[in-house]
Amino acid sequence: MSEHIVSPRVYIVIFLSLMLGTGITVWAAFQNFGKYNIVIALAIATIKATLVVLYFMHARYSPKRTQLVIVCSVFWLAIMLALTLADYDTRPREARLASANTCYHA
Numbered sequence: 001m002s003e004h005i006v007s008p009r010v011y012i013v014i015f016l017s018l019m020l021g022t023g024i025t026v027w028a029a030f031q032n033f034g035k036y037n038i039v040i041a042l043a044i045a046t047i048k049a050t051l052v053v054l055y056f057m058h059a060r061y062s063p064k065r066t067q068l069v070i071v072c073s074v075f076w077l078a079i080m081l082a083l084t085l086a087d088y089d090t091r092p093r094e095a096r097l098a099s100a101n102t103c104y105h106a
Contacts (some may be wrong), residue, residue: 004061014055021048 025044032042054060059070 014051018048
Protein backbone atom coordinates (compact mmCIF):
# COMPACT_ATOMS: atom_id res chain seq x y z
CA MET A 1 0.00 0.00 0.00
CA SER A 2 1.53 3.29 -1.07
CA GLU A 3 1.17 6.53 0.82
CA HIS A 4 -0.38 9.47 -0.97
CA ILE A 5 1.89 12.53 -0.94
CA VAL A 6 0.03 15.81 -0.67
CA SER A 7 1.65 18.97 -1.93
CA PRO A 8 2.36 21.67 0.67
CA ARG A 9 0.48 24.06 -1.59
CA VAL A 10 -2.74 22.10 -0.95
CA TYR A 11 -2.22 22.47 2.80
CA ILE A 12 -1.62 26.20 2.44
CA VAL A 13 -4.79 26.65 0.36
CA ILE A 14 -6.85 24.63 2.86
CA PHE A 15 -5.35 26.57 5.78
CA LEU A 16 -6.20 29.88 4.12
CA SER A 17 -9.71 28.60 3.38
CA LEU A 18 -10.14 27.70 7.05
CA MET A 19 -8.91 31.14 8.10
CA LEU A 20 -11.39 32.73 5.69
CA GLY A 21 -14.10 30.50 7.14
CA THR A 22 -13.15 31.62 10.64
CA GLY A 23 -13.41 35.24 9.55
CA ILE A 24 -16.84 34.59 8.04
CA THR A 25 -17.87 32.85 11.27
CA VAL A 26 -16.85 35.86 13.35
CA TRP A 27 -18.59 38.24 10.95
CA ALA A 28 -21.78 36.12 10.96
CA ALA A 29 -21.77 36.02 14.77
CA PHE A 30 -22.29 39.79 14.85
CA GLN A 31 -25.08 39.79 12.24
CA ASN A 32 -28.77 39.25 12.90
CA PHE A 33 -30.14 36.76 10.40
CA GLY A 34 -33.24 36.13 12.46
CA LYS A 35 -34.28 32.52 12.59
CA TYR A 36 -31.49 31.58 10.15
CA ASN A 37 -28.65 32.31 12.60
CA ILE A 38 -28.25 28.66 13.56
CA VAL A 39 -28.57 27.47 9.96
CA ILE A 40 -25.80 29.79 8.78
CA ALA A 41 -23.56 28.92 11.73
CA LEU A 42 -24.01 25.19 11.13
CA ALA A 43 -23.40 25.56 7.40
CA ILE A 44 -20.12 27.39 7.96
CA ALA A 45 -19.04 24.86 10.61
CA THR A 46 -19.92 21.97 8.31
CA ILE A 47 -17.84 23.35 5.46
CA LYS A 48 -14.86 23.90 7.74
CA ALA A 49 -15.17 20.45 9.32
CA THR A 50 -15.40 18.85 5.88
CA LEU A 51 -12.15 20.53 4.81
CA VAL A 52 -10.40 19.35 7.97
CA VAL A 53 -11.61 15.76 7.60
CA LEU A 54 -10.88 15.52 3.88
CA TYR A 55 -7.42 17.05 3.83
CA PHE A 56 -5.82 17.18 7.27
CA MET A 57 -7.15 13.76 8.27
CA HIS A 58 -6.43 12.43 4.75
CA ALA A 59 -9.94 11.00 4.32
CA ARG A 60 -9.91 12.04 0.69
CA TYR A 61 -7.12 9.58 -0.03
CA SER A 62 -8.18 6.83 2.38
CA PRO A 63 -9.60 3.39 1.46
CA LYS A 64 -13.28 3.03 0.61
CA ARG A 65 -14.06 1.31 3.91
CA THR A 66 -12.77 4.30 5.87
CA GLN A 67 -14.81 6.63 3.69
CA LEU A 68 -17.89 4.47 4.37
CA VAL A 69 -17.34 4.80 8.12
CA ILE A 70 -17.07 8.58 7.77
CA VAL A 71 -20.26 8.79 5.68
CA CYS A 72 -22.14 6.59 8.18
CA SER A 73 -20.91 8.76 11.06
CA VAL A 74 -22.09 11.94 9.35
CA PHE A 75 -25.44 10.27 8.62
CA TRP A 76 -25.79 9.31 12.30
CA LEU A 77 -24.90 12.86 13.34
CA ALA A 78 -27.58 14.19 10.97
CA ILE A 79 -30.16 11.89 12.57
CA MET A 80 -29.21 13.08 16.07
CA LEU A 81 -29.28 16.73 15.00
CA ALA A 82 -32.66 16.28 13.30
CA LEU A 83 -34.11 14.69 16.44
CA THR A 84 -32.70 17.47 18.62
CA LEU A 85 -34.11 20.19 16.37
CA ALA A 86 -37.46 18.37 16.17
CA ASP A 87 -37.61 18.32 19.97
CA TYR A 88 -36.75 22.01 20.08
CA ASP A 89 -39.47 22.73 17.53
CA THR A 90 -42.15 21.03 19.65
CA ARG A 91 -41.54 23.22 22.69
CA PRO A 92 -43.84 26.16 23.40
CA ARG A 93 -42.78 29.35 21.67
CA GLU A 94 -42.86 31.42 24.88
CA ALA A 95 -40.35 29.10 26.54
CA ARG A 96 -38.03 29.37 23.54
CA LEU A 97 -38.17 33.17 23.56
CA ALA A 98 -37.57 33.34 27.31
CA SER A 99 -34.51 31.12 27.13
CA ALA A 100 -33.11 32.96 24.10
CA ASN A 101 -33.45 36.36 25.78
CA THR A 102 -31.96 35.31 29.10
CA CYS A 103 -29.04 37.53 30.02
CA TYR A 104 -26.63 36.69 32.82
CA HIS A 105 -24.72 39.40 34.64
CA ALA A 106 -21.71 38.84 36.85
